[in-house]
Amino acid sequence: MPETSSLSNLAAIDAAHHLHPFADTKKLNAEGSRIIQRGEGVHIFDNHGRKYLDGFAGLWCVNIGYGRTEIADAVARQMNELPYYNTFFGTTTTPATLLAEKVCSHAGPNFNHIFFTNSGSEANDTWFRMARVYWSAIGLPSKKIVIARRNGYHGSTVAGASMGGMKYMHEQGDLPIAGIVHIGQPYWYAEGGELSPDEFGLAVARELEAKLDELGEENVAAFVAEPIQGAGGVIIPPATYWPEIARICKARNILLVSDEVICGFGRLGSWFGYQHFGVEPDLAPIAKGLSSGYLPIGGVLVSDRIADVLINDVGEFNHGFTYSGHPVCAAAALENLRIIEGERLVERVRDDIGPYFAQAWGALADHALVGEAVSVGLMGALQLAADKATRRRFEKPDAVGSAVRNHALANGLVLRATSDRMLASPPLVISHEEVDTMVRITRQALDLVWSEMKL
Numbered sequence: 042m043p044e045t046s047s048l049s050n051l052a053a054i055d056a057a058h059h060l061h062p063f064a065d066t067k068k069l070n071a072e073g074s075r076i077i078q079r080g081e082g083v084h085i086f087d088n089h090g091r092k093y094l095d096g097f098a099g100l101w102c103v104n105i106g107y108g109r110t111e112i113a114d115a116v117a118r119q120m121n122e123l124p125y126y127n128t129f130f131g132t133t134t135t136p137a138t139l140l141a142e143k144v145c146s147h148a149g150p151n152f153n154h155i156f157f158t159n160s161g162s163e164a165n166d167t168w169f170r171m172a173r174v175y176w177s178a179i180g181l182p183s184k185k186i187v188i189a190r191r192n193g194y195h196g197s198t199v200a201g202a203s204m205g206g207m208k209y210m211h212e213q214g215d216l217p218i219a220g221i222v223h224i225g226q227p228y229w230y231a232e233g234g235e236l237s238p239d240e241f242g243l244a245v246a247r248e249l250e251a252k253l254d255e256l257g258e259e260n261v262a263a264f265v266a267e268p269i270q271g272a273g274g275v276i277i278p279p280a281t282y283w284p285e286i287a288r289i290c291k292a293r294n295i296l297l298v299s300d301e302v303i304c305g306f307g308r309l310g311s312w313f314g315y316q317h318f319g320v321e322p323d324l325a326p327i328a329k330g331l332s333s334g335y336l337p338i339g340g341v342l343v344s345d346r347i348a349d350v351l352i353n354d355v356g357e358f359n360h361g362f363t364y365s366g367h368p369v370c371a372a373a374a375l376e377n378l379r380i381i382e383g384e385r386l387v388e389r390v391r392d393d394i395g396p397y398f399a400q401a402w403g404a405l406a407d408h409a410l411v412g413e414a415v416s417v418g419l420m421g422a423l424q425l426a427a428d429k430a431t432r433r434r435f436e437k438p439d440a441v442g443s444a445v446r447n448h449a450l451a452n453g454l455v456l457r458a459t460s461d462r463m464l465a466s467p468p469l470v471i472s473h474e475e476v477d478t479m480v481r482i483t484r485q486a487l488d489l490v491w492s493e494m495k496l
């Protein structure tokens with residue numbers, strides 16, 4: 042190895058050459074990147090040999106946990122047989138085709154086709170074009186606008202970041218692009234005021250109706266939302282929200298797009314988040330858990346309504362990626378889905394570890410710093426609050442959230458903080474005992490922040 046790559050100064054090399062995603066580089070370089078070297082089950086190990094319980098499954102994606110040699114073997118086999126071939130000019134590869142079939146087999150009767158991408162962002166940019174192409178093909182070319190939500194996340198590409206509702210992303214690069222508008226989010230704790238959660242769920246869903254009145258539904262292509270907002274803070278909508286959204290989309294003839302990039306592949310105890318909430322979307326971008334993050338792959342589930350038009354009326358859809366359906370990534374995804382099926386991980390989340398997690402994590406609600414402790418399946422959040430009774434939040438919400446996260450990390454647990462919400466999304470293979478450890482370290486971190494506040 043050349044001297045510049047010697048492992049002892051890896052942090053310095055990183056600071057010198059590597060621009061990280063969503064990072065303040067100057068600040069990061071001053072602290073130095075943590076170097077993660079190995080993973081096993083729900084644990085990761087850094088270059089100092091320190092062990093962490095990964096309560097976040099990488100970035101919401103390592104559903105089957107780390108170190109699964111079945112995937113490494115499947116990938117090595119495919120690499121040796123055929124490392125790459127495209128799916129453009131009348132060709133396919135065995136893993137791409139078999140993966141298409143397998144994903145559809147879990148997606149419900151409405152979904153029988155998939156378009157492959159390399160990421161969740163590309164999946165969102167893909168359906169954004171596909172939805173407009175669909176409406177044009179059936180003679181309604183004015184239906185172009187996409188309605189999305191504030192504090193939603195749909196990726197970092199131009200359409201993805203525009204449909205996302207992150208202000209700090211819009212501020213950079215003149216987003217959103219034209220034709221994308223936003224309505225409110227079902228975040229009752231912060232924005233529900235005096236309404237009950239159910240009343241609030243209906244009220245925010247009806248913002249969609251009001252927006253359609255304003256824009257004219259003849260100009261609107263689709264509404265997009267995550268079943269549960271992930272990056273926005275694990276915002277679990279009130280029970281009234283999704284049925285009302287689905288009703289409005291149907292009544293007003295706009296497409297419903299469910300961004301399944303996090304909620305897909307077992308996270309909520311269902312194969313897809315729309316199944317958990319009992320709605321039938323027209324399009325569903327996927328990624329992350331599709332391969333448990335072992336290799337990059339994503340896609341868009343395309344319902345029969347749209348696939349029929351694409352196939353019979355559009356002819357050529359002029360869109361695709363060099364690596365759409367990449368055979369090695371598809372082989373990794375296929376093996377990942379075999380593991381999820383074989384170990385019945387979706388059922389395990391629904392019937393066993395999800396309910397166990399709900400109880401253990403939910404018990405944190407008794408802590409003085411915690412306003413609510415909520416979860417669905419293995420996706421959970423703690424809302425930190427200055428006053429439980431009035432849902433008043435801290436004056437410096439970001440500081441409180443990062444303090445809890447840093448204490449957890451120092452004690453061997455990776456949690457994420459989105460402002461004053463602590464997010465959990467562990468691998469689906471986590472044991473009861475490991476859930477207990479997660480909750481114990483989280484409580485300890487809360488205690489430490491609580492005692493610091495009293496100083």
Ligand SMILES: *Cc1c(COP(=O)(O)O)cnc(C)c1O
Nearest residue numbers: 160161162194195196300302303
């Ligand atoms: C992560 C994420 C994306 C973007 O996926 P990438 O693979 O990072 O491009 C899109 N939508 C949701 C809901 C996500 O969580």
